[in-house]
Amino acid sequence: MHRSILVFGLSTMLSWHYASAEAPNGVAALQSLRQFPIDKGRIATVERDPTGTRTIVKVILNPAKGSNIKVEIWLPDAAQWNRRFLGLGNGGAAGKINPGGLSSASASGYAVATTDMGTAPNSDSGIGNEEVWKDFGYRATHLMTVVGKQIVKEYYGRDPELSYFSGGSTGGQQALQEAQRYPEDYDGIAAAVAAHCRTPLHAYFLWNDQILKKCPFTQEQDANVIAAANEHLASREIPIAAGKFVSDPRCTAQDIEAVITLARKKDATLTDEHAAALRKLFDGPRHAVTGERIFNGIPLGASIAASHGHLYLFQWVFGKDKNLADINFGADIDTYTTKLAPYLNAENPDLSAFEKRGGKLVMTLGTADSVVPYHASIDYYERVINHVGSLEKNQSFFRFYVVPGLAHGGGPGINQAPNLLDAVRAWRETGTAPFDLQGRHVENGKPTWAMTIYPYPKQTGWNATTKSFEPAEGQRGGVDPIAERFRPAAVE
Numbered sequence: 001m002h003r004s005i006l007v008f009g010l011s012t013m014l015s016w017h018y019a020s021a022e023a024p025n026g027v028a029a030l031q032s033l034r035q036f037p038i039d040k041g042r043i044a045t046v047e048r049d050p051t052g053t054r055t056i057v058k059v060i061l062n063p064a065k066g067s068n069i070k071v072e073i074w075l076p077d078a079a080q081w082n083r084r085f086l087g088l089g090n091g092g093a094a095g096k097i098n099p100g101g102l103s104s105a106s107a108s109g110y111a112v113a114t115t116d117m118g119t120a121p122n123s124d125s126g127i128g129n130e131e132v133w134k135d136f137g138y139r140a141t142h143l144m145t146v147v148g149k150q151i152v153k154e155y156y157g158r159d160p161e162l163s164y165f166s167g168g169s170t171g172g173q174q175a176l177q178e179a180q181r182y183p184e185d186y187d188g189i190a191a192a193v194a195a196h197c198r199t200p201l202h203a204y205f206l207w208n209d210q211i212l213k214k215c216p217f218t219q220e221q222d223a224n225v226i227a228a229a230n231e232h233l234a235s236r237e238i239p240i241a242a243g244k245f246v247s248d249p250r251c252t253a254q255d256i257e258a259v260i261t262l263a264r265k266k267d268a269t270l271t272d273e274h275a276a277a278l279r280k281l282f283d284g285p286r287h288a289v290t291g292e293r294i295f296n297g298i299p300l301g302a303s304i305a306a307s308h309g310h311l312y313l314f315q316w317v318f319g320k321d322k323n324l325a326d327i328n329f330g331a332d333i334d335t336y337t338t339k340l341a342p343y344l345n346a347e348n349p350d351l352s353a354f355e356k357r358g359g360k361l362v363m364t365l366g367t368a369d370s371v372v373p374y375h376a377s378i379d380y381y382e383r384v385i386n387h388v389g390s391l392e393k394n395q396s397f398f399r400f401y402v403v404p405g406l407a408h409g410g411g412p413g414i415n416q417a418p419n420l421l422d423a424v425r426a427w428r429e430t431g432t433a434p435f436d437l438q439g440r441h442v443e444n445g446k447p448t449w450a451m452t453i454y455p456y457p458k459q460t461g462w463n464a465t466t467k468s469f470e471p472a473e474g475q476r477g478g479v480d481p482i483a484e485r486f487r488p489a490a491v492e
Contacts, residue, residue, distance in 0.1 A: 059147055070097060074102045084111070087174075093122070111156075138490075164421060172196060175191035175194060183359060190362055193371075207329070208281060230243050238461060249374065281298050297373075306408060310371075354397070360397055362398075363401070438452060
């Protein structure tokens with residue numbers, strides 16, 4: 001899973017910029033930052049960047065023995081600062097910092113921070129190290145936020161007026177951990193394709209990995225299975241999607257059988273063994289002893305090839321030498337869940353503290369995404385609705401968009417998603433709640449078509465008379481919930 005999973009479109013161009021009375025005093029300001037005391041950490045470097053328009057602060061945090069968190073804060077000169085703090089999420093197993101996101105955000109006026117989540121130099125850092133589990137799960141992001149705001153106040157002489165967080169995939173896990181564990185950290189949060197149900201998600205990766213090692217699929221076979229799903233579900237789609245991608249992959253067991261049958265008609269190389277494997281892949285992992293749902297399966301119309309790998313969490317628990325093919329979905333999954341889930345999963349439906357302080361949250365998921373499938377996010381959103389008491393109450397601070405045809409990077413449908421940060425800012429600062437957002441399909445760098453998407457449970461409908469998109473009533477729920485014991489309560 002990579003942080004570059006979304007190429008954000010510009011649904012809105014927001015440009016709140018405030019000129020400061022005077023810029024921080026050059027050398028003196030840098031020296032002040034270099035000497036700034038950091039609780040359980042230190043300032044590593046403070047430098048002006050080559051453009052001469054911003055200051056870059058690098059921080060090392062060691063909140064516990066075995067923890068080593070790197071943080072970078074990029075500070076535009078005071079005259080360009082928009083008086084907002086932005087936290088950026090990471091991707092995959094993290095372990096490094098992406099300067100591209102910091103550069104673009106600071107050029108847009110944000111005082112911006114990100115973290116390597118404490119997993120440098122690579123994911124092996126988490127093997128048997130509970131402190132790294134905590135850092136990766138939640139602690140590094142929160143401490144990055146705390147120290148980032150401290151540095152902002154020291155540099156500009158004032159606190160940020162508002163603070164935002166934006167992240168996708170692993171960054172989406174970070175986003176929801178912030179809303180759930182540290183609701184005071186951010187005023188608005190954009191959580192794209194959020195990998196919030198972390199340990200069940202990686203159990204899905206392992207489930208698929210074990211199946212595909214025994215019964216691999218060629219690239220052509222994978223494409224034919226996707227094509228069969230698109231064809232079978234075409235009658236349920238609006239014209240722009242019919243036969244091209246699946247905009248709502250919720251389905252029945254009968255749909256799965258029909259897709260497998262159609263795929264075998266399209267591709268004679270798909271054997272009985274492939275058919276049996278597809279049934280397991282589309283169903284998803286269940287507990288070997290109790291049959292309880294651990295995670296759901298690959299969405300119809302999504303890539304089989306992209307649905308496995310990312311197995312480092314199992315090495316964290318069982319060691320580098322463990323043969324991952326031998327991990328069972330009984331006692332081994334129980335051990336894995338007990339050790340990691342309370343730190344890594346962001347599954348608490350109680351967002352009341354975030355809502356009461358005026359926080360706004362926008363979350364997305366793509367229907368063609370087999371890296372972070374849609375099921376867990378629909379289930380989580382429904383549980384938040386149940387907690388607050390109604391869909392209307394939930395939508396007053398938390399909106400969720402299921403993006404048709406979006407995969408985990410590109411996709412056959414929308415592959416340039418709306419700018420969620422802009423949407424969150426407009427909602428928090430002007431009271432304009434997001435509703436109809438524009439997604440685009442881009443080929444060779446150029447948009448080829450656009451599509452309007454609406455907040456769940458509404459779906460994109462088509463008015464043949466006006467030849468325009470319109471909101472249509474959609475299904476609530478419709479996914480098999482993950483068993484609660486695989487989503488245990490969070491702990492510090």
